[in-house]
Amino acid sequence: MMWNQTGVTQLLGITYPIVQAGMAGVSSPSIVAEVSNAGCLGTLGASYMSPQDITSAIKDIQALTDKPFAVNLFVTQRAIVFSPELQKMQTELAPFRIELELTEPDAIDFEWYDLTQQVQAVVDAGVKIISFTFGIPSADIVTMLHEAGVTIIGTATTVKEAVMIEDAGFHIVVAQGMEAGGHRASFASEDELAVQVGLMSLVPQMVDQVGVPVIAAGGIMDGRSIVAALALGAQGVQLGSAFLLTDESSAVEAYKKALLDTNDESTIVTKLFSGKPARVIANRFTKVLHSLEDNVPAFPLQNTLTSDIRKMAAVVGDTDLMSLYAGQSSCLGRELSARELIDTLVSEVATNQFQYHDASDQN
Amino acid sequence: MMWNQTGVTQLLGITYPIVQAGMAGVSSPSIVAEVSNAGCLGTLGASYMSPQDITSAIKDIQALTDKPFAVNLFVTQRAIVFSPELQKMQTELAPFRIELELTEPDAIDFEWYDLTQQVQAVVDAGVKIISFTFGIPSADIVTMLHEAGVTIIGTATTVKEAVMIEDAGFHIVVAQGMEAGGHRASFASEDELAVQVGLMSLVPQMVDQVGVPVIAAGGIMDGRSIVAALALGAQGVQLGSAFLLTDESSAVEAYKKALLDTNDESTIVTKLFSGKPARVIANRFTKVLHSLEDNVPAFPLQNTLTSDIRKMAAVVGDTDLMSLYAGQSSCLGRELSARELIDTLVSEVATNQFQYHDASDQN
Numbered sequence: 143m144m145w146n147q148t149g150v151t152q153l154l155g156i157t158y159p160i161v162q163a164g165m166a167g168v169s170s171p172s173i174v175a176e177v178s179n180a181g182c183l184g185t186l187g188a189s190y191m192s193p194q195d196i197t198s199a200i201k202d203i204q205a206l207t208d209k210p211f212a213v214n215l216f217v218t219q220r221a222i223v224f225s226p227e228l229q230k231m232q233t234e235l236a237p238f239r240i241e242l243e244l245t246e247p248d249a250i251d252f253e254w255y256d257l258t259q260q261v262q263a264v265v266d267a268g269v270k271i272i273s274f275t276f277g278i279p280s281a282d283i284v285t286m287l288h289e290a291g292v293t294i295i296g297t298a299t300t301v302k303e304a305v306m307i308e309d310a311g312f313h314i315v316v317a318q319g320m321e322a323g324g325h326r327a328s329f330a331s332e333d334e335l336a337v338q339v340g341l342m343s344l345v346p347q348m349v350d351q352v353g354v355p356v357i358a359a360g361g362i363m364d365g366r367s368i369v370a371a372l373a374l375g376a377q378g379v380q381l382g383s384a385f386l387l388t389d390e391s392s393a394v395e396a397y398k399k400a401l402l403d404t405n406d407e408s409t410i411v412t413k414l415f416s417g418k419p420a421r422v423i424a425n426r427f428t429k430v431l432h433s434l435e436d437n438v439p440a441f442p443l444q445n446t447l448t449s450d451i452r453k454m455a456a457v458v459g460d461t462d463l464m465s466l467y468a469g470q471s472s473c474l475g476r477e478l479s480a481r482e483l484i485d486t487l488v489s490e491v492a493t494n495q496f497q498y499h500d501a502s503d504q505n
Numbered sequence: 506m507m508w509n510q511t512g513v514t515q516l517l518g519i520t521y522p523i524v525q526a527g528m529a530g531v532s533s534p535s536i537v538a539e540v541s542n543a544g545c546l547g548t549l550g551a552s553y554m555s556p557q558d559i560t561s562a563i564k565d566i567q568a569l570t571d572k573p574f575a576v577n578l579f580v581t582q583r584a585i586v587f588s589p590e591l592q593k594m595q596t597e598l599a600p601f602r603i604e605l606e607l608t609e610p611d612a613i614d615f616e617w618y619d620l621t622q623q624v625q626a627v628v629d630a631g632v633k634i635i636s637f638t639f640g641i642p643s644a645d646i647v648t649m650l651h652e653a654g655v656t657i658i659g660t661a662t663t664v665k666e667a668v669m670i671e672d673a674g675f676h677i678v679v680a681q682g683m684e685a686g687g688h689r690a691s692f693a694s695e696d697e698l699a700v701q702v703g704l705m706s707l708v709p710q711m712v713d714q715v716g717v718p719v720i721a722a723g724g725i726m727d728g729r730s731i732v733a734a735l736a737l738g739a740q741g742v743q744l745g746s747a748f749l750l751t752d753e754s755s756a757v758e759a760y761k762k763a764l765l766d767t768n769d770e771s772t773i774v775t776k777l778f779s780g781k782p783a784r785v786i787a788n789r790f791t792k793v794l795h796s797l798e799d800n801v802p803a804f805p806l807q808n809t810l811t812s813d814i815r816k817m818a819a820v821v822g823d824t825d826l827m828s829l830y831a832g833q834s835s836c837l838g839r840e841l842s843a844r845e846l847i848d849t850l851v852s853e854v855a856t857n858q859f860q861y862h863d864a865s866d867q868n
Contacts, residue, residue: 340703343833370733470706
């Protein structure tokens, strides 16, 4: 089978089965459009956006490309606000605010956008591909998407989650290996922080158990890992860190430099930035607050609490206090345009040619 | 490059770059010999054996094969015995002894064989390949091995460890991904329990940083993962769990059944069985003692303390109390003879043929 003629390329209407992960906050309309224009799938990470902002961003993308692209949304409930826990966390965060010359916000806005309204904005704008993180939306939403002819992509960190996603009527599942940067998509594990399956183990077990095509994510940075993922049985790959480093991503320069300065031991999985486990580059923020790991307010509360600190740290380029979402292979990234990166990946895949036939037995 | 004409096959004098991991306790002379007779590299896991027993086991293997095979040894210091900690652990282990109708041993024999003498036994017996786990032996031992013309294989869980192994004069390095079953070979991490790098990230970063050939280990069970590892830049693969399930392994039937009954979420990394982090199938033993994880006597003390329990549990087939060393892909194993497994792997590799050239652009 040709790698660019798989179920994934056909379902998504793309030339190469390479997906740019929907990185909320850094997936600008220009990176989404550039990736799609280059024959791959761009993804708008829209989880933290209002329905109105989603509509507007989609219009911006549509002005830049007539190729298919996706929108990614989180499946989460609004967390219940438990005041003493929040106040305790604010006390712990106070020294960082002093350092960044921030004052603790008088009122924290814990508004969380309604998923149905976010999905409706995506459908109304004519987007035909949607991907979900943190689980499976209501049957009503899935039915609405089926009726609108939208291709649905789910994200699974275990085989069990993949089976649940297929059973819910999704068309494609992303296998998120423990190598992946950013939020762990886990939604059906007893201990989301503990269950970490390497991509080398996850993909073959998943493709054996589900009928829908599998896209591999986690540690995919160059032609080597793309070929490896395809050999394991994936029909496509999803890259986050690799696209974070492209010219079109909204990641600040200090973040890009930090990504390239990592090694294989630089990242950890922590709930400290958002309340949900995410792979980040360990920094002073995660080290100082490490002992609080088991007492972090639930997502998205912690995400809101740390928001002013993370944003100001990014403005001043202070990587000690930024949320440096990053995969285990970030140092293999290249600073190119999105199109140059894709051209490079396609070329690397074509030339990664071990000959697996037995040299001593030409049958 | 043909996959069976790599630096690894040439250095080791084997037909296929497939290594049977040196699983201490279950790598019988017959599995070592069968693997080598089938054109791959069998490994005697000799860490817990006296120099005399090593000599004897090597003779048994040499009676069964004239092909190259390896001996694996642990690089560890004798742990200092700290009595109160040991007595506390014995108290925790007491209920399991009652269950298995064992009495607490009057005196625990903490003898640990001298590595130099173990190595000498290997060299004297004419074995030309040796592999080490848990680090790098003394310069005297490395010099002795160089002078004897022995090929030295090290095991690394991080790029840093691989560079140290290469710098010490080793000829080959095994990249042990976090998916691997059994002991984590870590020896240079601040937190051996925390640093876990997926094979998909580890192999490409390692091959970029070291000059010696890399063998990939962790989650390798079938042709898919072998091709994936080679695509990542490895020149060979090492399989543990896959060989545990073969007819020639000394693993008891209950253990083999437990391996096949796993899924991707079944294993954890724990120090509870030996004092060093190892990937095992979570069972009642690990669940009951979970809270002691940070207070386990050092290797090999804990290994000795739990020895009678593990052995009796294996005799009676009680998987609740056995040490079920297992990788994250154990359920992909097949119950075959070692030779049948190797024939199957070679055939699967030859037929794993995604075509990576661009279908739309025949250049």
